[in-house]
Amino acid sequence: MSSNRDSQASQFDENQQMEQLRSLVLGEDCQIVRDVVEESARDLVTNVLTEALHDRQKNDGSVTAVIAPLVEQSVESSVVARKDQFVSYLYPLVGSLVRKSVSSFLAEIIEQTNELLESSLTYKGLKWRFEARRAGISYSQYVVQKTFVFRVEQVLLIHKETGMLLKTVIRDKTQATDGDMVSAMLTAINDFVADSFSPQENELEQSLDEIKTDDFILLIKQGPKAMLVAAITGNPPAGIADKLQLTLESIHQIYNDELNDYDGDSSEFENTEQQLNECLLAQQKENKAEKKKLPWLAIGLLLLGFVGLVTYFSKGWEREGIANDIRTLNAPPGIVLLSSKTCGDKVCVEVLRDPVAQDVSTWISSVSDMDDILLTERSYRSLDERLQPQRLKKVANTFAELQFDPESGVFLGSLSRERYDQFQSMISVILESKSVQVIMDAVKLDEHNVSNTIALNKLANKVRLLPDVPGIVLLSADVCAESVCVEVLRDPDAQKASTWIRDIGSEKRIKIRERHFQAVDERLLPSRLARIVKMYPELVFDSDSLHITGSISVARFQELRTQLLGIPESISVDFLLNDVSVESQSLSERMSDELQLEQYIYDIKATKIRFDVNENQLPDIEIENIKRLGIKLDEIQRLAKNVKQTLFVIIMGTSTSGGTEAYNNKLSLDRANAVMKALIDAGIPSSILRTTGLGVFDRNIDTPKVIFDVVRPLSEENREVQD
Amino acid sequence: MIQKKICMLGASAVGKTSLVKQFVEGIFSDKYLTSIGVKIDKKKLEVDETTVQLMLWDIEGVDRYAGFNPKYLRGAAAAIIVVDQTRTQSFLEGIEICRLVKLEKEIPIFLVANKSDLPKSESWDSAADCGVTSLFELSFSTSAKTGEGVEDMFLNVAKAALNK
Ligand SMILES: Nc1nc2c(ncn2[C@@H]2O[C@H](COP(=O)(O)OP(=O)(O)O)[C@@H](O)[C@H]2O)c(=O)[nH]1
Ligand SMILES: [Mg+2]
Numbered sequence: 001m002s003s004n005r006d007s008q009a010s011q012f013d014e015n016q017q018m019e020q021l022r023s024l025v026l027g028e029d030c031q032i033v034r035d036v037v038e039e040s041a042r043d044l045v046t047n048v049l050t051e052a053l054h055d056r057q058k059n060d061g062s063v064t065a066v067i068a069p070l071v072e073q074s075v076e077s078s079v080v081a082r083k084d085q086f087v088s089y090l091y092p093l094v095g096s097l098v099r100k101s102v103s104s105f106l107a108e109i110i111e112q113t114n115e116l117l118e119s120s121l122t123y124k125g126l127k128w129r130f131e132a133r134r135a136g137i138s139y140s141q142y143v144v145q146k147t148f149v150f151r152v153e154q155v156l157l158i159h160k161e162t163g164m165l166l167k168t169v170i171r172d173k174t175q176a177t178d179g180d181m182v183s184a185m186l187t188a189i190n191d192f193v194a195d196s197f198s199p200q201e202n203e204l205e206q207s208l209d210e211i212k213t214d215d216f217i218l219l220i221k222q223g224p225k226a227m228l229v230a231a232i233t234g235n236p237p238a239g240i241a242d243k244l245q246l247t248l249e250s251i252h253q254i255y256n257d258e259l260n261d262y263d264g265d266s267s268e269f270e271n272t273e274q275q276l277n278e279c280l281l282a283q284q285k286e287n288k289a290e291k292k293k294l295p296w297l298a299i300g301l302l303l304l305g306f307v308g309l310v311t312y313f314s315k316g317w318e319r320e321g322i323a324n325d326i327r328t329l330n331a332p333p334g335i336v337l338l339s340s341k342t343c344g345d346k347v348c349v350e351v352l353r354d355p356v357a358q359d360v361s362t363w364i365s366s367v368s369d370m371d372d373i374l375l376t377e378r379s380y381r382s383l384d385e386r387l388q389p390q391r392l393k394k395v396a397n398t399f400a401e402l403q404f405d406p407e408s409g410v411f412l413g414s415l416s417r418e419r420y421d422q423f424q425s426m427i428s429v430i431l432e433s434k435s436v437q438v439i440m441d442a443v444k445l446d447e448h449n450v451s452n453t454i455a456l457n458k459l460a461n462k463v464r465l466l467p468d469v470p471g472i473v474l475l476s477a478d479v480c481a482e483s484v485c486v487e488v489l490r491d492p493d494a495q496k497a498s499t500w501i502r503d504i505g506s507e508k509r510i511k512i513r514e515r516h517f518q519a520v521d522e523r524l525l526p527s528r529l530a531r532i533v534k535m536y537p538e539l540v541f542d543s544d545s546l547h548i549t550g551s552i553s554v555a556r557f558q559e560l561r562t563q564l565l566g567i568p569e570s571i572s573v574d575f576l577l578n579d580v581s582v583e584s585q586s587l588s589e590r591m592s593d594e595l596q597l598e599q600y601i602y603d604i605k606a607t608k609i610r611f612d613v614n615e616n617q618l619p620d621i622e623i624e625n626i627k628r629l630g631i632k633l634d635e636i637q638r639l640a641k642n643v644k645q646t647l648f649v650i651i652m653g654t655s656t657s658g659g660t661e662a663y664n665n666k667l668s669l670d671r672a673n674a675v676m677k678a679l680i681d682a683g684i685p686s687s688i689l690r691t692t693g694l695g696v697f698d699r700n701i702d703t704p705k706v707i708f709d710v711v712r713p714l715s716e717e718n719r720e721v722q723d
Numbered sequence: 724m725i726q727k728k729i730c731m732l733g734a735s736a737v738g739k740t741s742l743v744k745q746f747v748e749g750i751f752s753d754k755y756l757t758s759i760g761v762k763i764d765k766k767k768l769e770v771d772e773t774t775v776q777l778m779l780w781d782i783e784g785v786d787r788y789a790g791f792n793p794k795y796l797r798g799a800a801a802a803i804i805v806v807d808q809t810r811t812q813s814f815l816e817g818i819e820i821c822r823l824v825k826l827e828k829e830i831p832i833f834l835v836a837n838k839s840d841l842p843k844s845e846s847w848d849s850a851a852d853c854g855v856t857s858l859f860e861l862s863f864s865t866s867a868k869t870g871e872g873v874e875d876m877f878l879n880v881a882k883a884a885l886n887k
Contacts, residue, residue, distance in 0.1 A: 162798030164726045164778065180726070184763040184778050188795065264725040264775075264800070565769055573769060 150234030151282040151383060155244075156183055157251065157272055158227045159262050163187030166226065166262075166269040169276040186220070186229060221248045225259035230279055239338050240281060247275050281336065282383045323347045325367040332358050333386040346374040354382040356390040381429075391430045399423055402443065408461050412454060414444040438478055453479065460484045462504050469500055470523035475515075483509045491519040493527045520568045529576070532563050539580065551581040590643060597639040600632050601710045604649070607632075609675055609706040613656060616670035618678055626675065629708075630682035636710070637688065650690050650709040651675050654697035661695060668704075669693025675706045724767075726776045727884040728798050732824065733805035734816040735783070738837040741867035742805060743781050746877050761795055768881050775881050793827045800884035801831045801860075803876075808836045808864070811846045821858050831860040831883045835876060840866040 056062060156179055157166045165183035209220050219236065221228045221244040228248040230240065251272055252259065258268045319342035326340040326349060334357025338350040347368070351360055360377060361370045389406060396404035402413040402423075415423055423443065427436050438460070442453050456479040463477035463486055471494025475487040488497050497512045504510070526543040533541035539550035539560075552560065557580065564573045607629055609622050618626070633649060640647045653672030655664040672691035680686050731739045740762065747766040762781040767774055782795050796802070802824050806817040814836075821832055834856070856862055860883055865872040 159798070162726075162728050162778075164728065164798070180765055180776070180778065181763060184728075184765075184780070188761045188763065188780070264727050266724070266726065565767065570774075572772075574772065 150232055150236040150240070152230050152232050152236070152240065152280045154179075154231040155276045155279045156186075156229045156231075157269065157276060158183040158187060158229060159259065160187070160222070160224070160226055162262065162264070164262075164264065164266065166266050167272045167276060169273060169280060171280050171282070182229075186218070186227070219244060221245055223248045223252050225252060225256075228279075240279075243279055243281065247279055251275060319345070319347050319372070322368045322372060323349075326364060329363070329367060332363055333384040334358070334382040335360065335363060336380070336382075343374065347372055348374045348376070350376045351378070352380040353377050354384075354387060355379055356387055356394065357382065388430065395423070395426050395430070398426070408457065409439070410454065410457050411439055411443050417445065420445055434476070434478060441479055456482075456484055456509070459504070459506055459509060463501060463510065466501065466504070470494060470521040471519040472497060472500055473517070473519075480511070483511050485511050485513065487513045488515070489517040489519075490514050491521070491524060492516060493524050493531060494519065495527075518568055522569050525567075525569055525571065528567055528569075529564075532560070532567075536560055546576065547579060548576055549579045551583050553583050557582045593639050593642045597636060597643065597645075600636045600639065601647075604629065604632050604636070604708050604710055607708055611671050611704045611706065613702075613704060614667070615704075616667060616674060618674045623678075626678045626682060630679055630684055633679065633684050633688075637685075640712075645712055648688055648690055648711050648713070650692060650711060651679075651706060652697075652709065653691070653693045653706050654701075655693075655695060655704050656702050657696045657699045665693050665695040667693070668695050668697075671704065671706050724774045724776055725885065726778060727800040727881065728778045728780060729880060729884060730796055730799045730802045731779060731781045731805060732802055732820050733835075734807070734810075734813040734820075737805045737807040737810075737813050737817075738867045739781050739805045742835070742837060742865065742873060743779050745867045745870055745873050747779070761792075766877070768878060770878065770881050770885055773885070775885060777877065777881055777884075793823075796824065796828050796830075799828070799830055801833065801880050803833045803835055803880060804859075805835045805837050807838050808843045808847055809838050809841050811844045811850045814847070814850050818855055818858070825858075831880075832858065833876070833880055833883075834859040834862040836862065836864045837867055839864045839871060840868050 152171065154168060154170045156168045158164070159166050163184045163186070165179045168179040209222070210217060217232045217236065219230045219232055219241060221241070226248065228244050228251070230236075230244055232240065255269065255272070262268075323340045323342050326347065327337065329337075331337055334354035336352040338352060340347060340349045342348070349360075349364070353360060360375060364370070364373065388409070392404070392409055393406065396402070396406075396411070399411070399415070399419070401415065401419075402411045404411050411423075420443065424436070424440055427439055431439065438457065442457055460477045460479055463484060464474065466474070471491030473489040475489060477484060477486045479485075486497075486501070490497055497514055498507065501507060501510055501512070525546060529546060529548070530541055530543055533539050533548055536550075536552060536556060538552050538556075539548055541548050557577075560580075561573060561577060564571070564576060607625070609625055609629075610619065611617075612619055636647060651672045653668035653670065653675075655668045655671070657664075659667075669691065670693075672693055676686070676689050676691050679689060731743060733739050743762075743764050747764050761783065764779045764781065765776055766779065767776045769775075780795055780799070782792075804817045804821055804824075807813040817834065821834075824830070824832055836851075861879060863872055863876040863879070865876055867873065
């Protein structure tokens with residue numbers, strides 16, 4: 001029985017152990033096994049998932065139905081959540097699509113043509129006719145000039161969020177526009193416009209794309225992170241807007257990170273200069289005369305054909321290379337590439353070309369022969385001054401009776417009335433009215449003495465050829481009446497304009513008109529610094545090493561530093577001031593006086609003159625102590641005077657306990673008086689000494705003594721104020 | 724060179740424009756002032772050996788009721804709220820503007836009590852003493868008239884804008 005029970009018990013134990021073992025091996029509720037199975041199942045599925053999806057999709061197409069909504073949903077939600085980011089990713093892409101749409105191109109041509117038609121009938125047309133007559137040129141020429149002359153004067157790249165100028169390029173460096181301010185203002189105006197006119201929610205923000213003023217147009221291209229602004233004089237064609245658009249897109253592409261992380265440091269955008277420079281286009285466009293006569297229908301058909309070609313282009317990858325090469329070619333004077341792209345099996349090249357410029361085929365020859373090129377050439381009149389010699393030569397051929405000097409561009413001789421007028425209208429087309437005047441001044445209607453004019457012209461030319469000097473910009477040098485009128489911009493720190501032209505000789509015949517401007521030119525630094533340092537006679541300036549030496553007070557040092565910081569050239573002001581020492585002695589002297597005074601006062605307060613019990617005579621052994629105290633009192637008088645303080649020394653006698661209070665009071669006062677007498681004998685003025693008897697000062701002390709205190713009733717400064 | 728945009732805010736006639744004038748001589752014409760409500764000036768400073776150019780946006784027409792165009796705060800590295808210590812009301816308005824700025828943007832905000840050349844209004848101290856200073860990065864006292872404290876204030880703002 002008992003054995004049976006034993007065996008039962010052992011069996012029970014065994015079961016229990018088994019259970020334990022199992023849970024050890026397999027985990028609670030077999031978790032470990034399930035994990036393993038699950039894992040291998042995942043492996044199994046992984047191995048066949050793609051194939052399975054593929055097969056199922058092939059069987060009944062149900063995979064698409066399941067997955068598509070999932071994908072759509074997640075894309076949608078992430079686009080919604082990060083709209084701005086997506087827009088900026090897509091921008092370069094979308095931009096190029098939009099640009100390719102030919103409709104904007106069509107719209108532009110039609111607009112221009114409409115303008116031509118319109119203006120020939122309207123008030124404006126009549127006015128132009130009148131003005132054309134007055135200027136002595138044909139109406140059509142005048143219209144062309146009026147319609148198409150333009151020049152990009154400045155291009156600004158602006159960070160959209162902060163409104164900061166990232167980079168700007170200017171055609172005419174003397175035209176000192178303040179790019180920083182223009183940028184900030186444009187951004188502010190833009191914000192203002194967006195706010196004032198933005199219509200509905202969710203609609204694209206309304207933004208500025210053009211600001212017209214009397215004398216220029218600001219063309220504004222907006223990207224997600226930056227704006228590109230071109231200041232244009234005249235009447236720009238749509239090609240400019242395209243060019244800006246392209247440039248802005250490429251800047252977004254290249255500088256995406258820099259634009260996102262912009263923290264006020266614009267130097268990262270220095271390299272956009274090249275791209276911005278390419279936007280500084282200048283053209284005086286001219287439609288071919290016969291083009292004007294083309295009937296509407298023909299224009300339409302031509303353009304439709306063009307559209308057809310553009311739409312047709314498909315796999316011209318090999319042509320893409322040539323098209324690209326042409327785009328990167330440097331255009332010679334008088335040729336402007338409008339577009340170069342593959343179309344069908346050719347490369348379509350569209351250019352503007354001035355009739356006197358070199359042939360397009362010569363220009364392209366280094367890249368491709370003309371067989372592969374479908375050339376669309378439109379005439380225009382370039383403002384490029386490099387073409388002027390050719391133009392003038394053409395005129396000289398027509399007017400063989402005049403002497404022509406190709407070097408100075410001067411015509412000499414006389415013409416009959418009729419020829420004179422003809423000559424004038426030809427020159428007017430080529431040159432600006434100012435220069436026309438110069439040329440016309442030299443040509444006589446009849447046989448007058450022209451030598452004076454020639455001399456003046458030569459003189460004007462000499463002025464124009466004067467070497468560049470820092471801080472002076474020549475604006476114009478023209479013959480006016482009996483002299484040469486010279487107009488310059490001059491920095492106040494530049495040399496005198498009269499000195500500048502002295503080398504030429506005939507100063508008397510030159511009239512200078514000078515306008516001030518601030519140049520940024522390192523070469524002006526010596527004279528700028530010299531002028532500033534001159535106001536500080538305590539300093540010495542060496543204009544060779546740009547060293548400033550000497551010492552100067554704190555206030556004047558600050559003043560000088562502020563002035564130096566105002567210099568437009570970049571200099572390290574602190575480096576310049578390295579050798580200038582600042583006179584802070586007066587300040588620190590007072591401070592050290594004050595410190596010493598405190599130290600002496602502390603010493604004096606710690607001094608004790610011991611007396612014998614019941615004695616009012618100064619013991620001999622204390623004579624030495626009194627002497628030392630006397631020296632200290634001398635010192636504090638001197639120091640107190642330096643720092644404008646008044647002091648009194650209180651001499652306090654004490655006594656030990658024992659005896660009556662009255663006795664002790666008297667004894668202690670006698671002791672103080674004894675010390676005072678000794679001090680007066682040592683030369684201390686009695687006026688700063690006061691005595692008092694404290695009586696029994698401290699019952700626990702058994703050596704009677706005299707102690708000291710120094711009081712400063714009120715400083716003299718304070719007293720003055722209080723009085 | 725680093726550029727930083729700083730916005731000047733505050734009730735009208737507290738001296739924003741005068742402070743900026745005192746700090747830089749105006750460059751841009753006042754013409755835009757009325758039309759678009761902001762006037763911009765710039766000034767270069769040297770902060771710990773780096774040159775900073777502050778673009779100062781003097782924002783007009785800010786009062787408790789009219790508000791201001793929050794777009795002008797875009798890209799700003801700091802805001803200066805100017806109050807007039809002769810008018811306690813301008814202080815309360817400054818606090819309100821501060822709240823509006825904080826809703827819009829997380830930037831350091833500076834409090835400037837201007838016209839320190841004139842006596843404080845009687846209720847000034849009790850208003851200024853109610854624990855609002857923690858709203859601001861730093862507080863300054865200036866006088867656009869005498870120039871006292873102006874340079875120092877802008878220098879501190881420039882420093883904060885740089886270390887943002
Ligand atoms: N006494 C004094 N008057 C000031 C000061 N600052 C500005 N003002 C005057 O306060 C008025 C308003 O100044 P303004 O700069 O136009 O204020 P804004 O509206 O905030 O731009 C003007 O009459 C200023 O002359 C100052 O510090 N002291
Ligand atoms: Mg103002």
